[in-house]
Each structure stands twice: as C-alpha cells, then as structure tokens.
Amino acid sequence: MSxxxxPQEIESRWQATWEAQGVYRANEQGGEPYYLLEMFPYPSGRIHMGHVRNYSIGDAHCRYLRMQGYDVLPPIGWDAFGMPAENAAIKNNSHPGTWTYANIDEMREQLQRMGLSYDWDRELATCHPGYYRWEQKIFLEMLERGVAYRSKQWVNWDPVDQxxxxxxxxxxxxxxxxxAPVEKRELESWSIRITDYAEELLEALDQLDAWPDAVRAMQRNWxxxxxxxxxxxxVDGVDDLEPVTVFTTRPDTLLGCTYMALAAEHPLALDLAQRAGTTAAVEAFVDQVQAEKNSAGHGEVKEKKGIFTGMYAQHPLLDRKIPIWIANFVLMDYGTGAVMSVPAHDQRDFEFARAYxxxxxxxxxxxxVDEPLVPETMEAAYEGGGQLFNSPGFDGLDYxxxxxxxxxxxxTxxxxxxxxxFRLRDWGVSRQRYWGCPIPVVHCGTCGIVPVPDDELPVELPQDVSFSGAGSPLADHPTWKHVDCPQCGTPAIRETDTFDTFWESSWYFLRYLDPRNETLPFAPEAVAKWFPVNHYIGGVEHACMHLLYARFFTKFLADAGYFETREPFERLTCQGMVIKDGAKMSKSKGNVVDPNEIIDRYGADTARLFMLFAAPPEKELEWNPNGVEGSYRFLKRVWRLGLAAAELPNTPLPETLSKADRELRRSTHWMLKKVSKDIEQHLHFNTAIAAIMEHMNAVNASGLGGELNVHPAVAREAIILSVQAxxxxxxxxxDELWFRLGGxxxxxxxxxxPVDEEAAAADEITIAVQVMGKLRGTVQVPVDAGKDEILAAAKAxxxxxxxxxxxxIIKEIVVPGRLVNFVAR
RNA sequence: ACGAGCGUGGCGGAACUGGUAGACGCGCUGGAUUUAGGUUCCAGUGGGCUUGCCCGUGGGGGUUCGAUUCCCCCCGCUCGUACCA
Structure with missing residues (x-):
C-alpha cells in the first residue's frame, strides 16, 4: 500500500467489496423504510455531467440516511424506449434494441465507476416485455374505465420524428x-382523460409542501x-345545427357582445360558410391561417385578421343579431375554439372590432369615471370592474x-x-413509431375496438422489422398487424401505434418496488412498505410533463383499486443544470466535459465532492476545472492526515484536556453537528463540506503528521469523525481510511x-460591541456570562x-451570545 | 404581458427566527521547501484613506438601537407560459 x-486503486477495490457484500440491497437493513428515487436515465450511450450531479446528490442523501439507520431503497433503471434508438437503427441498419442494450451496458459500467449505492437487483429497462406488459394492462384498465379513448382530432405532428x-x-x-416546427394534422388517435383529474391535480398541489414552489407554480399555470x-x-335562421358554445370568464359583459369569432379549425367554420355561400373566401382564409401557423410556429405580434362567414348568431339575452367571424387569434386548443366578442371590454376584441x-x-x-363610456371615443377596451349599464335586466349590478x-x-x-x-388538454398518447410499447388493442371490422385479452399480454414488438425512416415500421410490417379478432375470430388488424414514451416513466417508480413480479405489476405488500416515494430528485425540465403524468397515473391507479396513495412523490428536489462558461453543456457549443475523463484523472470521489461542494443542489453549477483541482487537493490532504492519524497510538481520551485539546474537540464536534444539520434541513451539502474543510484546517494546525500539539486520542477522534462525516x-x-483507522x-x-454536545460547546465566546449600531470592538466572555458581566466587559x-x-447611554441592548449595542447621545 | 425566482469580492458561493457581511473553495500576492516545473506548507487578499475610521450585499425610500434579511417603488437577469377569451 503506497x-x-x-483514487483509482482505492475506488475499484471498494466498489468490488461493496458489491460482494451486497451493502446496497434494500429490505435487508431493518429500520424505517425510505424510498429515495432519482429520475432514471435515457440510455443515450454515455452519462453526462447532469447525471453525475443528479446521482451524486441522491447518493449522498442515501448514504447519510443509511448511516441514520433507515432502510433505504435506491433503485436505478433505464427509460429505454424512444426515438434516438430508432434513428440509430435507421442509420446503422440494425435493431433499436441492440443499440439500446449496448448503451445500457456501457452506462451501467459508468455509473458503477462512480460508486453509487444502487440496488442493482432491481434494475429494469422499460423496453423489456416483462416491464411493458404491465403498462399495457394498465392501459386496458383505463380503456375499461373510459379514461382512455380514441378520437379524431387536431394533433401536433412532428415532421422529423414522423x-x-x-x-x-x-x-x-x-x-x-x-x-422541428410542429404541424397541425387531423388524425385518429388515442387520448387519456387526464382532464378528468385536472381539479385534483391542481388542488393537491397545495398539499405538496416539500415540492419547490416553482414547480408547483408551473403545474398550476399549466x-x-x-x-x-x-x-x-x-345560429340565426338555421334549425339543423347545434348552437355555437363559447367559454368566457366575463359573463358580466355578455350584453356588450357584438360579434363572435371562431378559430380557423373550428368544425363549424366551413359549414357556416357553405350555408352563407362564402365558402371560397373562407376556405382561402382558413388555409392562410393554417399556413401561417405551420411556418411561423409562434408568431407573437401577429396582426389580427378575420373574415365574416356571412352567418349570424342570436344573442341569448337580447334581440340582437351577432355576426359570426373567423379570426386568426382564436385558439382551437383553448376553451371551445369560439369566443363571444365584447370589444368594449376586451382588448383583443377591441382591436379586431376597430380593424373591421x-x-x-x-x-x-x-x-x-363620471361620464358613461362612449364607443366612439374609447381608445382601448376597459377590462376592469364596475357597475353594469346598457344591460337590460342587470343594470346597476356590480360586475x-x-x-x-x-x-x-x-x-335557467x-x-x-x-x-x-381548464387549459390542460387530454393527453394524446399515440405515436406512429416502432421503438415504444404497443397499444394493446385490435381493430375488428365487426366488433370495433377490442382489447387484447389478459392472457395474450404482452403484445410484443416484432423483432424482424425494417426501417425506412418514413412511416410507422409497425404499420409497414408485412404480417405483425394481422391477427384474428379476440372476440369473433374474424381477421382483424392490430393497433400499430405505440405509446408516448412518457407512458413508461409514469409508473416505473412502482415497478421498482417489485420488479420481477410475473403475475402483478407490483405486489400490494411492496407498495405498502415503500410507497409513496419519500424523496425524488431530478431536473426541472419535467415539471409539466413527466411529473404531471406520474401524478395522474398514481391517481388513476388509486381509483382502480391498486392502493390508497394519491400522490407519488412526497418531497421533490430539482437540481440545477451543470453549465460551463455560462452556458449549458452541449455538443454544439463544444463545452462538454466528459465525466469519464474526470474520473480517470481524479477519481469518482473528487468528481462527486466537487459536484456537491460547488453549489447547493437546486442552483446552477458552473463547471470549474480549478475547483475540481481544489476538491482533489482537499482529498489528498484528508488522505495525508488520515494516514498520519492511523500511525498514532489508539488510546482513550485523557481525563484532563489541554486548551488545545478542548479547541480541537470543539472543532470536531461542531463540524459533525453542522454536517448533520445542513444535510437534514436543506440538503445543503456545499456548506456541510465546507464545514469539514474548515475542521480539517484546524486538524492540520494541530501538527498531525509532525509535531503534534494535542493528545493523540484527540487527533484520532478529529480524523475519525471527519472520515465518517x-x-x-x-x-x-x-472507507479506506476508516479501515486503516481500525474500522x-x-x-x-x-x-x-453522535455529537458530544459538551465538547462542541465553547467555553468562551466572542461578543460584538456596537455603539449606535456600528461595530466598535469585540470582547471575549465566558459562555455562561450574565448580562452584567457582558456589559462590563463591553464598556471596558x-x-x-x-x-x-x-x-x-440611553439604552443598552444585549443579545445573548451575539452582541451588545449601546445607544448613546 | 402574466407567473415564479434571482441580484453579495476578480469567480463559485456563506450568513440561523433581523444581530460582527464575505464561512469554505477557486483565483491572485508574498514567503518557505524544490535544480526547475509540479506538489506541499505558511502569511495576506471587498474598496478607500489620514491605521481606526469612512464606504460597501442592483438603485431609491421606509420600519428598527441594528437590515443581505422585513415593507414600498424602480432597474437588471434567468426560467416557465404565452392572443388562455
């Protein structure tokens, strides 16, 4: 032993030891269960610094909890379905699974090199039929309960991913x-009624007080x-049409409604035009709006444009005919796709009315305002509140x-x-791709949509598949989709859409609890023991996608009788990005730092320490090569002092301690207390590590490794507790130093x-002395000094x-243990 | 535009429920060790001057004996949503 x-030698040796002893396996440690989850990675090929940070944070918390006696479940797996695998398959003329599994092997090795405490026995990959068969089953339950449905609707079409x-x-x-800019297409596809849960998803946010406010706010807005x-x-003069329904937050202004506006995609738009004989003009306008939406994506400051359909609606409360327009600013995605326009009290309607x-x-x-509003002189809509007028039957009412x-x-x-x-829309889950979970239904000419029976699950992806790059490989497969209807036995067609890959991540945290169960998605006992997740750690980018879907799944599964819990994640930490030179690390900017290189050069301990030290978890972290060097330097110092301490005789603490002994012990136990507190209160590893560094500076000053100026037992204690911290x-x-020191x-x-509170307490403290709020000196007093004693010292x-x-002196303010302030005239 | 958050040395960041602003680290300066580089160690490091005082936490005001912290106004940056009816 040199x-x-x-680090290379120490780390590989300890990783082997930990694995051999199975130290990470959950369920075998006794103690209170604690489910600690980190967002699982997409197996893109290599881990990046974002992963290193995410998993360093989780692992630090995991190890701390383990030392606190918790039975921690720290699982890991792979979010393994998705487009990149399919793109790679097209490029290399291979199978997406080959690419995916090879990446998983490589990334697993990288994660293991970091020394992360995962329970690898629970590893899962979502592309495995043993995993996805259960989400097919969950889907069928949604179908049965009317939560999943198929409809023709306008969808967002990604022209690149097809x-x-x-x-x-x-x-x-x-x-x-x-x-790629998204296009609008009308397509028959599967949707999930997440909107049925909108109210609960919103209300329950209030109870999630261990979630970041920012994430809750984002979900609320979403x-x-x-x-x-x-x-x-x-519609005036027409009997065979359903009325046009609008949504408004200002029904109080209904009597001021002078026209209506429909979105270009509104199902009635062309119908009305036909009836009024304006088809050509309206079609041209609709096409124009459509084209602008497709090309510009989000043109913000767009000119308000519209066209009159030629048809009128009846005002529901007045004898007023209301022209029906089609307008480019009305969104089909929000409300009903039609608005009642009150130009006097809505700025958009106002601008449109003035234009036309x-x-x-x-x-x-x-x-x-005293004078009544006059239409001719208004320069903008009045959107505030007030009393109603011009509103027969409601005049004088407050709005x-x-x-x-x-x-x-x-x-009435x-x-x-x-x-x-709600702004929230139902969740469209159909994807016209191969590398995803097949949606387990069959389309039968006679029976319609038929669920695949339980005993035929999972519906597996065919292995022999060719990728042209365009169109759905499943739909193009020569045989796969042809099956007999499970109900009537006549030839039928399988659904060839696969699920959105957020489907997999919506429940993986439940499968981890019982990953090899072949008869159930997860056993009730496992859920009872571990669920909900106590602490979930990952990036903010999933605030409105994954985190919302996962909450929805949990609520659905609770309604379906799987368990009682209605929220999956008790506490949420969203770690900040890792940036370099002020920008997110990305290949295009050429500022990517490869974790492997860092581990090769400094070891995993240094990489992890730096990640945790450079910033608190929720903030952005600037990658600083000099800072990494600093963390390495610190570990080298710990190493040197640790070896020196291992040379000291292992004797008990002496009966009487010198001043230097007491001071070093104070530093030791202050450090230990601070580390516990910082981790427990806010997961502020950065200040915890700073405390260890500060303490190591004190140890260094004790002459350890040279002329020792404290009792050897005090020095040993100072090192041993640092190593533990x-x-x-x-x-x-x-662990290496721990064993060398006798562990x-x-x-x-x-x-x-345990913290020795007595040792941690100082016998003298410094009190700041202010005169008129300005610092004029500091005095040393015994910790137990009374007010009078402190004042006397201050005045001296x-x-x-x-x-x-x-x-x-008019007033003497004494803050015990802190300061004295004299107010004098 | 709305919603959320942030603004502290050259840099990353500390500061408990209002109580010595700048912990810890990086960088920098000087010194020791070293043939040298690296390493390690020691000392210093917010600004200013008259060396014990003034200024200093984006700017301005307020509350207070005392404000990075609380209140009001303004400026800047980041994120989210974005014609949301």
Whole structure:
C-alpha cells in the first residue's frame, strides 16, 4: 500500500467489496423504510455531467440516511424506449434494441465507476416485455374505465420524428426532441382523460409542501383553471345545427357582445360558410391561417385578421343579431375554439372590432369615471370592474354579482351556465413509431375496438422489422398487424401505434418496488412498505410533463383499486443544470466535459465532492476545472492526515484536556453537528463540506503528521469523525481510511456518530460591541456570562470607551451570545 | 404581458427566527521547501484613506438601537407560459 493517494486503486477495490457484500440491497437493513428515487436515465450511450450531479446528490442523501439507520431503497433503471434508438437503427441498419442494450451496458459500467449505492437487483429497462406488459394492462384498465379513448382530432405532428406529440411536448412551436416546427394534422388517435383529474391535480398541489414552489407554480399555470360561464349561441335562421358554445370568464359583459369569432379549425367554420355561400373566401382564409401557423410556429405580434362567414348568431339575452367571424387569434386548443366578442371590454376584441368596423357596446362603467363610456371615443377596451349599464335586466349590478346573475339566468334558460375551464388538454398518447410499447388493442371490422385479452399480454414488438425512416415500421410490417379478432375470430388488424414514451416513466417508480413480479405489476405488500416515494430528485425540465403524468397515473391507479396513495412523490428536489462558461453543456457549443475523463484523472470521489461542494443542489453549477483541482487537493490532504492519524497510538481520551485539546474537540464536534444539520434541513451539502474543510484546517494546525500539539486520542477522534462525516460525499476514500483507522464494517452500514454536545460547546465566546449600531470592538466572555458581566466587559473595551466619551447611554441592548449595542447621545 | 425566482469580492458561493457581511473553495500576492516545473506548507487578499475610521450585499425610500434579511417603488437577469377569451 503506497503512501500516495491513489483514487483509482482505492475506488475499484471498494466498489468490488461493496458489491460482494451486497451493502446496497434494500429490505435487508431493518429500520424505517425510505424510498429515495432519482429520475432514471435515457440510455443515450454515455452519462453526462447532469447525471453525475443528479446521482451524486441522491447518493449522498442515501448514504447519510443509511448511516441514520433507515432502510433505504435506491433503485436505478433505464427509460429505454424512444426515438434516438430508432434513428440509430435507421442509420446503422440494425435493431433499436441492440443499440439500446449496448448503451445500457456501457452506462451501467459508468455509473458503477462512480460508486453509487444502487440496488442493482432491481434494475429494469422499460423496453423489456416483462416491464411493458404491465403498462399495457394498465392501459386496458383505463380503456375499461373510459379514461382512455380514441378520437379524431387536431394533433401536433412532428415532421422529423414522423409522429404525434402531446401539447406538453411542443416547446415554442417545435418538437421537444427533434426541434422541428410542429404541424397541425387531423388524425385518429388515442387520448387519456387526464382532464378528468385536472381539479385534483391542481388542488393537491397545495398539499405538496416539500415540492419547490416553482414547480408547483408551473403545474398550476399549466393546468390553468378559470372560472366562468359556458354560453350557447344559436345560429340565426338555421334549425339543423347545434348552437355555437363559447367559454368566457366575463359573463358580466355578455350584453356588450357584438360579434363572435371562431378559430380557423373550428368544425363549424366551413359549414357556416357553405350555408352563407362564402365558402371560397373562407376556405382561402382558413388555409392562410393554417399556413401561417405551420411556418411561423409562434408568431407573437401577429396582426389580427378575420373574415365574416356571412352567418349570424342570436344573442341569448337580447334581440340582437351577432355576426359570426373567423379570426386568426382564436385558439382551437383553448376553451371551445369560439369566443363571444365584447370589444368594449376586451382588448383583443377591441382591436379586431376597430380593424373591421364592428360595433362597440360598453356595458361596464369604471367606478372612478363620471361620464358613461362612449364607443366612439374609447381608445382601448376597459377590462376592469364596475357597475353594469346598457344591460337590460342587470343594470346597476356590480360586475362580480352580474357574473353570477347572468350565468344563472342562462342556466335557467338552458342556454349555458356557470362552468370551470381548464387549459390542460387530454393527453394524446399515440405515436406512429416502432421503438415504444404497443397499444394493446385490435381493430375488428365487426366488433370495433377490442382489447387484447389478459392472457395474450404482452403484445410484443416484432423483432424482424425494417426501417425506412418514413412511416410507422409497425404499420409497414408485412404480417405483425394481422391477427384474428379476440372476440369473433374474424381477421382483424392490430393497433400499430405505440405509446408516448412518457407512458413508461409514469409508473416505473412502482415497478421498482417489485420488479420481477410475473403475475402483478407490483405486489400490494411492496407498495405498502415503500410507497409513496419519500424523496425524488431530478431536473426541472419535467415539471409539466413527466411529473404531471406520474401524478395522474398514481391517481388513476388509486381509483382502480391498486392502493390508497394519491400522490407519488412526497418531497421533490430539482437540481440545477451543470453549465460551463455560462452556458449549458452541449455538443454544439463544444463545452462538454466528459465525466469519464474526470474520473480517470481524479477519481469518482473528487468528481462527486466537487459536484456537491460547488453549489447547493437546486442552483446552477458552473463547471470549474480549478475547483475540481481544489476538491482533489482537499482529498489528498484528508488522505495525508488520515494516514498520519492511523500511525498514532489508539488510546482513550485523557481525563484532563489541554486548551488545545478542548479547541480541537470543539472543532470536531461542531463540524459533525453542522454536517448533520445542513444535510437534514436543506440538503445543503456545499456548506456541510465546507464545514469539514474548515475542521480539517484546524486538524492540520494541530501538527498531525509532525509535531503534534494535542493528545493523540484527540487527533484520532478529529480524523475519525471527519472520515465518517465525509462518507456520504466521498465514500471510497472514507472507507479506506476508516479501515486503516481500525474500522471493520463499511461506513454505509455504520451508525452516524453522535455529537458530544459538551465538547462542541465553547467555553468562551466572542461578543460584538456596537455603539449606535456600528461595530466598535469585540470582547471575549465566558459562555455562561450574565448580562452584567457582558456589559462590563463591553464598556471596558478601549475603542468602545472612546466612542462613548462625552455621551450618555440611553439604552443598552444585549443579545445573548451575539452582541451588545449601546445607544448613546 | 402574466407567473415564479434571482441580484453579495476578480469567480463559485456563506450568513440561523433581523444581530460582527464575505464561512469554505477557486483565483491572485508574498514567503518557505524544490535544480526547475509540479506538489506541499505558511502569511495576506471587498474598496478607500489620514491605521481606526469612512464606504460597501442592483438603485431609491421606509420600519428598527441594528437590515443581505422585513415593507414600498424602480432597474437588471434567468426560467416557465404565452392572443388562455
């Protein structure tokens, strides 16, 4: 054994030892169960710094909890379905599974090199039929309960990935993965009624107080609940049409409605045009809007444009004919795709009305204005509150009261009524790709949609498949889709769509609990023991996608009787990005640092320590090569001092301690206390590590390794407790030194050492002395000094005296253990 | 535009429920060891000057004996959503 710190040798040796002893296996440690989860990686080929950070945070917490006596479940697996595998298959003319499994092998090795404490016995890959058969079963339950449905609808089409995307997966008008501008297409596809859970998904956020506020706010906005009214407008002079329904948050302004506007994609748009004989013009307009949406993606400051259909609606409360327009600013995705326009009280409607010379009827009088609003002189819509006028039957009402009154009136007339609208849309889960989980239904000419019977699950992906790059490989497969209908036995066609890959990650945390179960997705006992997840760690980018879907799945499974728990993640930590030179690491910017190189050069302990030290988990972390060097230097120092301590005689603490002994023991136990506190309160590993560093500076000053100026037992204690405190962050070096200092059990299986409160307490403290709030000196007093003693000491300070000279003390403020402030005139 | 968050030395970041601003690390300066580089160790390191004082936590105001911390206004940056009816 060499005297130099050799991380490679130490780390590989300890990793082998830990594995041989199975120290990470959950369920075998006794103690209170604690489910600690980190977002599982997509097997892209190599781990990146984001993974290193995520998993270093989780592992530090895991090891700390283990030392606190918890039975920790720290699983890992692979989010293994997805487009990159299919793209690689197209490129290399191979199978996506080959690519995926090879990547998994490589990444597993990389994770193991980091010395992470995963229970590898529970490893899972979502592309394995043993995994996905259960999500097929869950889907069939959704189908049975009416939560899954098939419909023709306008969908987001990613022209590069050749598939449909959910709303959440469209970022700035582009596909979240491909980055290509998304097109709108009308397609028959599968959707999930996540909107049935909108209210609960929203309300339950209030209870998730161990989640970051930012994530809760994002979900709240995403779900977007608004209270208002649904109002039906009958189309004038037509009997065979359903009324046009609008949603509004301002039913109080209904009497000021002077026209309606439909989205270009509104199902009635062309119908109305046909009836009015304006088809050509309207079609041209609709095409133009469509084209603009496709090309511009999100043109923000777009000119408001519209076209009159030629048809009118009846105002539900007035004898007023309301022209029906089609307008480019009305969204089909929100509300009903149609709006009632009140130009006097809505800025968008106002601009549109001015552009096309439409009427304005003001109906709300601003409270601070005396003269009534006049349409001709209005320069902008008045969107505030006030009293109603111009509103027969409701004049004089306050607008808030009018909202209720008008909604209720509509309800009694059967022309609408109060309603709550959500921005959240149902979750479109159909993907026209191969490398995903097959949707387990059969389309039969006679029976319609037939679920695949339980005993035929899983519906497995065919292995012999060719990838042209265009179109769905499953639909193009010569035989796979042809089956007999499970119900009537006649020839039928399999569903060739696969699930959105967020489907897999919506429940993987449950499968980890019982990953090899062949008769159930997870056993109730396992769920009872571990679920919900106590602490979930991952990136914020999933705030409105994965985290929302997973919450939904949990609620559905609870309703389906699997368990009682309705929220999957008790506590959530979203770690910040790893950046370099102020920018996110990316291949295109050329600022990527490969974790392998860092581990080769400094070892995993250094890489992990730096990740945890450089910033608190939730903040961005700037990758700084000099900082890594600093962490390495610190570990080398720990190594040197640790070896020196191992040379010391192992004697008990002496009866009487010198001043230096007491000071070093104070440093030791202060450090230990601080590390526990920082981890427990906020997972602030950075300050915990800083405390260890500070303490090591004190140990170094004790002359360890040279002229020792403290009792050997005190020095040994100072090192031993440091090694234990370091175990969550740099586990390899900690165990190595621990054993050299006489330990015989890996630290993860040892108890966190107790703080000697008496030793941690100082016998003298420094008190700041202020005169008129300004610092004029500091004095040393015994910890147990009374108020009078402290005041006397403060007044004795020469500089303080100078500042008090010629003044009368009006007030003496004493903050015990902190400071004294003299208010003097 | 709305919602959330942030703003502290040259840099990353500390500061408990209002109580010595800048812990710890990086960088930098000087010194010791070394043939040299590296390593390691010691000392210093917010700014200013008159060396015990002034200024200093994005800017301005307020509350307080005392404000990085609480309140109001403004500026800047980041993230999210974005014509949400």
């Amino acid at each position: 005297a130099d710190y050799d 598939t449909v995307l959910a709303n959440e997966q469209v970022v700035d008008g582009c596909g979240w993965r491909s980055g 779900i977007g609940r608004s209270v208002g009214a649904r109002i039906d407008f009958k 010379g439409l009427d304005l009827v003001p109906v709300i009088q601003p409270p601070d 808030e009261a009018a909202k209720t009154a008008i909604s209720e009136r509509l309800q 007339m059967d022309r609408g009524g109060p309603t709550i609208n 370091l175990a969550p962050f740099a586990p390899h070096i900690a 015989d059990t890996p630290l993860i299986n040892c108890d966190w050492p 300070d020469a500089n303080v005296q100078r500042h008090l000279e010629g003044k009368t």
